[in-house]
Amino acid sequence: EVRVEQPGAEVKKPGESLKISCKSSGSRFSDEWIAWVRQMPGKGLEWMGSIYPRNSDTKYNPTFRGQVTVSADKSVTTAYLQWTSLKASDTAMYYCATPRSGTSAAWDNWGPGTLVSVSS
Amino acid sequence: DIQMTQSPSSLSASVGDRVTMTCQASQDVRRFLNWYHQKPGKSPKLLIYSAAKLETGGPSRFSGSGSGTDFTLTIDNVQPEDSGTYYCHQYDEVPYTFGLGTNLEI
Numbered sequence: 001e002v003r004v005e006q007p008g009a010e011v012k013k014p015g016e017s018l019k020i021s022c023k024s025s026g027s028r029f030s031d032e033w034i035a036w037v038r039q040m041p042g043k044g045l046e047w048m049g050s051i052y053p054r055n056s057d058t059k060y061n062p063t064f065r066g067q068v069t070v071s072a073d074k075s076v077t078t079a080y081l082q083w084t085s086l087k088a089s090d091t092a093m094y095y096c097a098t099p100r101s102g103t104s105a106a107w108d109n110w111g112p113g114t115l116v117s118v119s120s
Numbered sequence: 121d122i123q124m125t126q127s128p129s130s131l132s133a134s135v136g137d138r139v140t141m142t143c144q145a146s147q148d149v150r151r152f153l154n155w156y157h158q159k160p161g162k163s164p165k166l167l168i169y170s171a172a173k174l175e176t177g178g179p180s181r182f183s184g185s186g187s188g189t190d191f192t193l194t195i196d197n198v199q200p201e202d203s204g205t206y207y208c209h210q211y212d213e214v215p216y217t218f219g220l221g222t223n224l225e226i
Contacts, residue, residue, distance in 0.1 A: 035216075037164075045156075045164065045207055047216040061215035062121075095163055105211035106154050106169035108176075113163055 002026040004096060006111035012086050012118050019082040020114045022096030029077040030054045032099055035107060036070060036081045040092045048094075050105070051079055086118045122146050122210050126219035133226055139195040141222040143208035148188050152212035155184055155193045158221075159204040167206075168193065200226050 003025040012018055022034065033050040040046075049060040053072035060070070072079040079096055094114050097107035123146040133139045143153070151171040156164040166175045168184035171191060181196045195202055205221040 044205075044220050045158075045209070045218045047209075047218070059214050063215070097164075100166065100169055100175070103169060103211075105152075105209075105216055106166060107156075107164075108166045108169075110163035110165070 002098060002109040004098060004109050004111035006094075006096060006114045008112070009115040009117070012116065014086060014088055014118055014120055016086050016118075017082070017084050018086055018116065019080050020094060020116070022079040022081070022111055024077050024079070024098055024109075026077070026098055026109070028101065029098075030074045033059070033104055034072060034079040035097045035099070035105060036068075036079075037095045037097060037107075038064075038092050039095065039113075048081070053077075053079070086116075088118050088120075090116060091118045092116060121215055122149060122213055122217050124208055124210055124217050124219035126206075126208055126222050128222060129220065130223040130225070133198050133224065135198060135200060135226060137198050139198050139202075139224065141193050141206060141224075143186075143191045143193070143219050145189045145191075145210055149210040149212035151187045152210055153184075153186070153191050154209045154211065155182075156207045156209060157202075157204055158207065164207065195224075198224075198226060202226060 005023040035050040036048040048064040053074040069082040100106040100108040155168040158164040203226045208219040
């Protein structure tokens with residue numbers, strides 16, 4: 001069974017930078033699209049973007065393009081989501097997820113999520 | 121972007137009931153449609169993928185149907201642990217999009 005690990009929480013001030021991680025135990029890490037999904041407090045799920053670690057190809061939701069950067073280091077089977085200047089509106093739970101074998105985005109393994117709180 | 125419309129937004133059921141919820145896409149997504157279940161404070165869990173395929177280990181009381189723009193999730197003999205929010209999700213076209221969810225109360 002694939003395990004996906006994420007840090008539990010980050011507390012930041014507006015304007016600060018942040019890079020959160022997503023470590024997968026899966027053997028297919030390099031050859032699958034790793035996704036990031038946002039869930040704002042009391043709201044639904046939003047796909048932010050995905051990365052293919054083998055060649056670092058990325059896909060972004062236009063809503064998030066330019067606001068965040070998705071990256072990966074296949075040597076440590078870890079994906080990252082990064083902000084250069086956080087806003088209060090970035091306060092949310094951020095999940096990473098890996099897809100079911102044979103699909104590009106049927107996410108069957110989810111991390112526990114990282115709760116990002118941005119407040120002055 | 122493809123808009124995913126779920127209905128109803130909430131419903132209440134009793135143990136043993138049959139529950140049906142729907143998801144409509146604003147354009148054809150073929151069968152690239154998943155259903156997830158999320159309980160409060162937990163990560164979403166994949167239930168149905170490719171419109172009608174039951175995820176490994178998923179209870180057989182869950183079934184999905186549909187293609188194109190209209191999809192249905194059915195729960196036969198609903199159980200207390202089925203409470204929570206159900207989301208449909210299309211992955212035919214980027215940006216991938218979710219419905220707003222159906223909240224099921226048992």
